[in-house]
Every structure is written in C-alpha cells, then in structure tokens.
Amino acid sequence: MQSEIVISGFGGQGALFAGQLLAYTALDAGLHTTWFPSYGPEMRGGTAHCTTIVSDAPIGSPVVRHPRAAVVMNLPSLERYEPLVKAGGVLVVNSSIVERHVQRTDLQVLRVPGDDVAQELGDGKVTNLVLVGALLTRLPVLELEQVKRTLEHVIPERRRNLLAMNLQALERGAALADPLAAAV
Amino acid sequence: MARALLKGNVAFAEAAVRAGCEAYFGYPITPQTEALEHMAKRMPELGRAFVQAESEVAAINMVYGAATAGVRVMTSSSSPGVSLMMEGLSYIAGTRVPAVLVDVMRGGPGLGNIAPAQSDYAQMVRGGPHGDMKMIVLAPATVQELIDLTVEAFDLAERYRCITVVLADGSLGQMMEPAELPPMRTPRAADERPAWALTGARGREPHALTSIYLDPEQEEAYNLELQATYRAIEAAEVRYVEERLEGARIAVVAFGTAGRLSLTAIDAARAEGIEVGLFRPVSLYPFPEERLRQLAERVDALLVVEMNAGQMIDDVRRVTRERVPIRFYGRTGGVVPMPEEVLEAIRGLHAELVREEAVA
Numbered sequence: 001m002q003s004e005i006v007i008s009g010f011g012g013q014g015a016l017f018a019g020q021l022l023a024y025t026a027l028d029a030g031l032h033t034t035w036f037p038s039y040g041p042e043m044r045g046g047t048a049h050c051t052t053i054v055s056d057a058p059i060g061s062p063v064v065r066h067p068r069a070a071v072v073m074n075l076p077s078l079e080r081y082e083p084l085v086k087a088g089g090v091l092v093v094n095s096s097i098v099e100r101h102v103q104r105t106d107l108q109v110l111r112v113p114g115d116d117v118a119q120e121l122g123d124g125k126v127t128n129l130v131l132v133g134a135l136l137t138r139l140p141v142l143e144l145e146q147v148k149r150t151l152e153h154v155i156p157e158r159r160r161n162l163l164a165m166n167l168q169a170l171e172r173g174a175a176l177a178d179p180l181a182a183a184v
Numbered sequence: 185m186a187r188a189l190l191k192g193n194v195a196f197a198e199a200a201v202r203a204g205c206e207a208y209f210g211y212p213i214t215p216q217t218e219a220l221e222h223m224a225k226r227m228p229e230l231g232r233a234f235v236q237a238e239s240e241v242a243a244i245n246m247v248y249g250a251a252t253a254g255v256r257v258m259t260s261s262s263s264p265g266v267s268l269m270m271e272g273l274s275y276i277a278g279t280r281v282p283a284v285l286v287d288v289m290r291g292g293p294g295l296g297n298i299a300p301a302q303s304d305y306a307q308m309v310r311g312g313p314h315g316d317m318k319m320i321v322l323a324p325a326t327v328q329e330l331i332d333l334t335v336e337a338f339d340l341a342e343r344y345r346c347i348t349v350v351l352a353d354g355s356l357g358q359m360m361e362p363a364e365l366p367p368m369r370t371p372r373a374a375d376e377r378p379a380w381a382l383t384g385a386r387g388r389e390p391h392a393l394t395s396i397y398l399d400p401e402q403e404e405a406y407n408l409e410l411q412a413t414y415r416a417i418e419a420a421e422v423r424y425v426e427e428r429l430e431g432a433r434i435a436v437v438a439f440g441t442a443g444r445l446s447l448t449a450i451d452a453a454r455a456e457g458i459e460v461g462l463f464r465p466v467s468l469y470p471f472p473e474e475r476l477r478q479l480a481e482r483v484d485a486l487l488v489v490e491m492n493a494g495q496m497i498d499d500v501r502r503v504t505r506e507r508v509p510i511r512f513y514g515r516t517g518g519v520v521p522m523p524e525e526v527l528e529a530i531r532g533l534h535a536e537l538v539r540e541e542a543v544a
Contacts, residue, residue: 020189020360023189023360024189027187027188027189027362032362033189033361033362034359034360034361035189035359035360035361036355036358036359037358037359039214039215039298039354039358059361059444059448060444060445060446060447060448060449060450060451060523061444061445061447061448061449061522061523062355062359062361062444062445063355063445063520063522064448064522064523064524065522065523065524065525066524
C-alpha cells in the first residue's frame with residue numbers, strides 16, 4: 001500500500017519541511033519513503049511544493065500525477081491540486097486564506113483555519129503543522145504520536161525553542177479535523 | 185551505520201568523503217550545488233583540499249593536476265557545467281589518470297533549465313570529449329545506489345586509470361530517501377601513491393605523465409593500450425538490474441530515474457494482467473550488451489523510456505538488431521514523465537501485440 005502526499009503553498013509557509021517531517025516519520029516507523037521537492041529560482045512568496053511517498057514496499061517513482069492526499073496552503077495550490085487528487089483522497093485546505101470552496105464531491109475535504117490557529121498559538125509559521133495534524137486523521141499510514149516523536153529529534157537546533165508550539169500545532173490540527181468530519 | 189533520510193546531492197558528497205576523496209574542485213550549479221556546499225564544509229574539516237574554482241574549466245584542470253599526483257580526486261557539476269569540462273576530461277583520459285565526475289543532469293540544450301533530464305547520455309557515453317576515449321558511466325536510480333556507485337567510481341577509476349562518471353539527474357540530486365552511508369575509509373598515505381604518480385623524483389628514476397605524442401605511430405600504440413583497457417572494462421564491469429522480468433512479454437528498458445519511475449508503471453500494468461518487466465542498465469558504458477541481446481530473444485517487444493528525445497535507444501537498437509519491435513516513450517526539456525504516462529505507453533504496446541496475434 002502506497003500513499004502519496006503533496007504539500008503546497010507560498011515559499012516560507014513550510015511546505016517543504018512539513019513533507020520532510022512525514023518522510024522522517026515514515027523512516028522512523030520502518031516504512032519506505034521518498035521526499036521530492038519543487039526546486040528552482042524561487043524565493044519567499046513564490047510557490048513551493050513537495051511530494052512525500054510512504055509505502056510498505058520499495059518506491060518506484062518519487063512523483064505521481066494523482067496523489068492520495070494534498071495539503072493546500074493557498075489559493076494557487078488549491079487550483080493546481082484540486083483536479084489531481086485521486087478520487088476518494090484527502091484534500092486539506094488552509095481556510096484562513098483560501099475562501100473558495102472545493103468543487104469536487106468525490107474527495108474527503110478538510111477546511112482548517114490553519115493561519116488563525118497558528119496565530120493563536122503565537123506564530124503564524126506553524127500553519128503547516130496545523131494542517132498536517134488535520135491530514136493525519138484521514139490518512140492512517142502515519143500516526144500523530146509517531147509524527148510528534150519524530151519532530152522532537154528532527155527539528156533544527158536553532159528552532160528547538162519552537163518545539164512545544166509545533167507539537168501543539170499538530171494536536172490542534174488533529175482535534176479540529178475530528179468535528180469537521182461531520183461538516184464534510 | 186543506520187539508515188538516514190538523505191538528500192541525493194549531500195549523500196554522494198559524503199559518500200565521496202568516506203571513500204577517501206582527498207581533493208574536490210568544483211563550481212556551483214543547480215541542481216547539484218548542495219554537493220559543493222557539503223564539500224566546502226567537510227573537506228577543510230578533515231584537512232583535505234576543497235577549492236571553489238573560478239569556472240568549470242578551471243575546476244576540471246585542477247582535477248587533472250591533482251590526479252597526476254595520485255590522490256583521490258573528484259568534481260561534480262550539471263549539464264552546462266560538464267560541457268565546459270570536455271577538454272579537460274579528454275586530457276585526463278589521454279594522460280591515463282583516474283578521476284571521478286558526478287553529473288547531475290538538467291534540462292537543455294544551452295542554458296536550458298534546472299529541472300531533471302537525461303539528455304546527456306550520448307555526451308557521456310559516446311563522446312563529448314575528443315579522441316578515441318571512453319569513460320565508465322554509471323547511472324544510479326536511488327539515493328542508495330548514488331552512494332554506492334560514487335564509492336565504486338573511485339575504485340574503478342583507479343583500477344583502470346580512467347574517468348568514472350556517475351550520471352544522475354536533478355531529481356535524484358534533490359530528492360530525499362532513506363539510505364546508508366559507507367564506513368569512513370582513511371585516505372591513502374603519501375607513500376602509498378600509485379607507481380605512475382608524480383610524487384617528485386627524489387630517490388627514484390624520474391617519469392612523466394602526458395597526453396601528447398607527436399609521432400602518430402607512437403600515439404597509435406598508446407591508443408591501442410587505451411583500447412585494450414576499454415576491452416577489459418567491457419569484459420568485467422557490466423552492471424544492470426532486472427525487475428519482474430520472469431515470464432515477461434514486454435521489457436521496459438530505462439536507466440536511472442526513468443527506470444525507477446517505470447517500475448511504478450510496470451506494477452500498475454501487471455495489476456492489469458500485462459506481463460511486463462524492467463531491464464535497467466546501471467553501467468551505461470560498458471553497456472550490458474550480452475544480457476540485453478539475450479532478453480530480446482525471449483520477450484515480444486521492448487519499450488525504451490528516457491528523459492530525453494531518444495538517446496540510449498540507439499544502443500538498444502544496435503545491440504538487439506531490432507529482432508523485436510522497439511517503441512519509445514520520452515519527455516524532454518526537464519519534464520519528468522509521470523508513471524501514468526509510461527503506463528499508457530505500456531498499454532499501447534501491449535494492445536499492439538494483441539492486435540498482431542489476432543491477425544496471425
């Protein structure tokens with residue numbers, strides 16, 4: 001069983017790190033994984049996206065056209081990935097800045113106010129993990145608790161003071177996603 | 185050493201350090217710059233040589249100089265940078281000194297872009313540098329293979345006194361994947377240099393290293409020695425990977441990243457009942473000719489997949505003498521083909537075979 005997860009947003013929103021965190025978690029969980037970034041002459045405010053694949057078997061392609069899940073942190077990312085997610089897949093939308101609703105009816109959609117929650121927690125930069133926390137409730141390949149344990153050892157030294165806030169972001173995202181399930 | 189999540193560029197640079205690379209010369213170019221960055225930090229830490237040269241032309245000539253001294257030396261770059269190195273590569277090959285080059289290919293021609301491509305196959309395998317020369321060319325498909333082949337590249341270069349190229353592409357350089365680094369090897373001591381190395385002639389007869397032989401007969405004799413080395417390489421250093429070929433009617437032939445992404449398509453096709461497998465050449469020179477020839481005798485068709493307009497396919501045609509139909513699927517300019525596209529190509533070829541059977 002293979003799950004492909006795209007995380008996409010503006011540069012600076014932490015899309016690449018969020019995808020790496022999932023890959024590190026998969027490694028810790030003894031699974032196969034790949035992390036494939038967009039890269040290029042890009043800058044803060046430009047677009048950034050990555051694909052993380054998690055599988056119980058060796059992984060062929062590190063990119064796919066139709067991922068199992070997408071976390072979209074801004075409107076351009078929604079425009080790009082809404083048509084591509086596999087039917088029945090998961091689409092997590094940062095509803096704080098993406099007003100448009102999802103048109104497709106064959107997806108599990110989670111609209112999560114990632115930026116608002118991040119602000120409440122004290123730092124707008126943890127939006128990525130709020131949304132990842134929400135994603136994990138619908139994507140049973142990786143467990144929230146495992147992601148939290150992995151985060152504790154992969155968070156860069158210079159960001160260690162933000163560890164507690166990042167853990168809270170994951171938890172808040174997960175908690176928000178549960179009641180949201182009824183609204184989908 | 186446990187498996188760690190490693191970025192391709194960092195992984196091969198650290199693998200080179202652990203293989204005992206004593207000198208690195210390079211110039212930044214996306215998508216391989218993280219390798220140079222890693223070397224800039226690690227080599228001075230270990231008391232080894234790192235120089236960011238003023239250009240790729242300078243870098244390859246620094247490699248040439250260090251190689252004549254018998255030290256383990258490498259450079260890395262990406263397509264346009266590697267084009268600048270052609271003259272130096274020819275001189276290195278013509279002088280018969282060992283060196284390692286990692287080429288993290290990107291979209292071209294010209295300045296092109298920084299996206300992953302395989303469009304320098306012909307340059308690396310069939311020419312590029314002038315003269316009757318060959319370089320061993322190894323094509324990894326995973327970060328682990330990138331590590332392992334980089335280590336091996338040094339050993340092969342020294343065994344045959346030739347250049348070994350590790351031919352990767354932007355996606356392999358940029359992606360992260362769990363992999364294991366080799367243990368740290370101690371670089372050779374100064375008194376363990378090869379006999380041909382220029383070490384200063386104190387206490388021994390002087391000798392010279394050169395690539396200039398003004399007398400054509402002498403140059404030809406030297407060429408024949410080179411050719412004998414290439415025959416030895418062709419006999420001993422063929423590498424390939426076969427997957428799902430047991431009972432396959434169709435074989436996809438693809439190297440590096442095109443190989444691994446074809447595997448995803450192959451698994452999807454097999455789930456649909458199409459008997460298809462993968463033949464992945466790892467050594468592009470020497471090309472796995474004998475094995476591919478045998479394969480063409482037991483499958484009904486070949487599908488060559490490349491991230492270029494069709495370069496390795498010429499070797500596939502030559503080797504198999506087109507005894508079975510050969511089809512091609514490729515994307516160019518830095519577009520990475522999606523496994524879904526390769527699956528379509530497999531389905532198309534399969535349908536072709538089914539139609540032919542119906543007619544027969």
